[in-house]
Amino acid sequence: MQVKLTDSWWIGSVRVPTRIVLAPMAGVSVQAFRRQGRRFGAGLVCSEMVSCAGLHHGNERTLGYLRIASDEHPLAVQIFGSEPALMAEAARMVEAAGADLVDVNFGCPVRKVTRTGAGATLLDEPGRACRIVEAVAAAVPVPVTVKMRRGLEDGSRTCLELGPRLVEAGAASLTLHPRSARQMYTGRAEHALTAELVSLVGVPVVASGDITSSQRARTLLGDTGAAAVMVGRAAQGNPWTLREILDGPEQVPDPDEVAAELILFVRETVRELGERRAAGFLKKFYGWYLRGRFPRQLVQELVRLQTTGEVVERLLEEAPGAAFVFQRLESELPVGQEVTLELPISAYGGG
Numbered sequence: 059m060q061v062k063l064t065d066s067w068w069i070g071s072v073r074v075p076t077r078i079v080l081a082p083m084a085g086v087s088v089q090a091f092r093r094q095g096r097r098f099g100a101g102l103v104c105s106e107m108v109s110c111a112g113l114h115h116g117n118e119r120t121l122g123y124l125r126i127a128s129d130e131h132p133l134a135v136q137i138f139g140s141e142p143a144l145m146a147e148a149a150r151m152v153e154a155a156g157a158d159l160v161d162v163n164f165g166c167p168v169r170k171v172t173r174t175g176a177g178a179t180l181l182d183e184p185g186r187a188c189r190i191v192e193a194v195a196a197a198v199p200v201p202v203t204v205k206m207r208r209g210l211e212d213g214s215r216t217c218l219e220l221g222p223r224l225v226e227a228g229a230a231s232l233t234l235h236p237r238s239a240r241q242m243y244t245g246r247a248e249h250a251l252t253a254e255l256v257s258l259v260g261v262p263v264v265a266s267g268d269i270t271s272s273q274r275a276r277t278l279l280g281d282t283g284a285a286a287v288m289v290g291r292a293a294q295g296n297p298w299t300l301r302e303i304l305d306g307p308e309q310v311p312d313p314d315e316v317a318a319e320l321i322l323f324v325r326e327t328v329r330e331l332g333e334r335r336a337a338g339f340l341k342k343f344y345g346w347y348l349r350g351r352f353p354r355q356l357v358q359e360l361v362r363l364q365t366t367g368e369v370v371e372r373l374l375e376e377a378p379g380a381a382f383v384f385q386r387l388e389s390e391l392p393v394g395q396e397v398t399l400e401l402p403i404s405a406y407g408g409g
């Protein structure tokens with residue numbers, strides 16, 4: 059019988075309430091993005107990749123990634139690095155911060171990461187990759203998962219050799235984005251490999267890559283035997299797509315709802331990053347939220363504004379009804395101490 063996207067599943071001891079995982083995306087997966095993803099139906103959310111070296115050195119910005127809200131669970135924090143001992147230390151910090159899962163990045167194709175021997179490079183260093191997973195799994199009581207690409211070069215099948223070894227080393231689940239590192243985001247994800255990986259391992263496999271509709275998600279689960287689908291780019295500025303993938307019917311939010319979600323996102327992000335950092339960080343989100351839904355020049359206007367306060371003001375001018383929707387959204391969110399982790403406030407003071 060085919061699994062339904064609304065069915066729960068398990069990664070080791072962690073129950074995941076739906077079959078949608080919100081993808082880790084550097085420069086995107088802030089707390090506001092993850093909390094929103096949970097509200098819209100993602101059963102599991104993930105932080106962006108966090109440098110184990112940054113954690114080791116107590117880098118304030120890196121520590122900021124360990125800020126976890128009570129309404130995010132279950133949540134994975136993803137770490138990257140190339141030294142087993144440092145990765146184990148990072149995993150302990152991540153677990154202490156409240157993560158339900160520690161995810162290890164063997165997929166990042168970006169040079170800044172691969173030239174340090176981390177990310178996708180480890181696909182070509184199976185011995186070291188396994189030692190990392192072993193060290194991380196031994197360091198923490200929570201399940202350890204791995205996210206990887208198919209291999210470094212186009213046509214590579216490395217993931218099929220490495221996957222079972224990583225499971226032996228202690229991985230409780232594998233996520234496969236079946237593009238090569240060389241491909242970056244070009245071409246398409248070859249999910250025939252996902253099906254092959256599923257047939258080779260006894261742990262849940264998550265399918266990542268090009269999932270943009272309910273139809274696609276259901277077909278992929280049926281065709282590959284994957285336990286869940288991971289949604290990334292389709293959810294940028296479009297949490298409604300998560301609801302659509304989960305429940306089926308098309309979701310067309312009205313302008314007030316779109317503006318209200320964006321205002322909430324802005325407010326939460328300012329709280330997390332501080333005004334100065336958030337103002338720059340948020341610019342890409344304006345286009346993602348508003349393009350095709352509001353007049354084109356609105357995005358151009360918003361990106362030129364100096365402060366997020368002006369952005370909110372301008373949005374309310376354009377969609378006055380958003381104020382009421384925003385109030386409702388805000389009243390439904392948990393507030394106060396329980397939401398944040400006790401970390402030095404200077405870590406989030408912006409800059």
Ligand SMILES: Cc1cc2nc3c(=O)[nH]c(=O)nc-3n(C[C@H](O)[C@H](O)[C@H](O)COP(=O)(O)O)c2cc1C
Binds near residue numbers: 082106136163166289
């Ligand atoms: C902007 C951006 C940042 C990403 N950052 C990460 C990351 O930090 N860790 C990771 O494992 N994958 C990262 N990815 C890859 C995604 O998690 C996902 O595997 C990929 O985008 C394919 O899924 P999609 O077609 O649904 O976007 C990133 C992707 C994008 C577009």
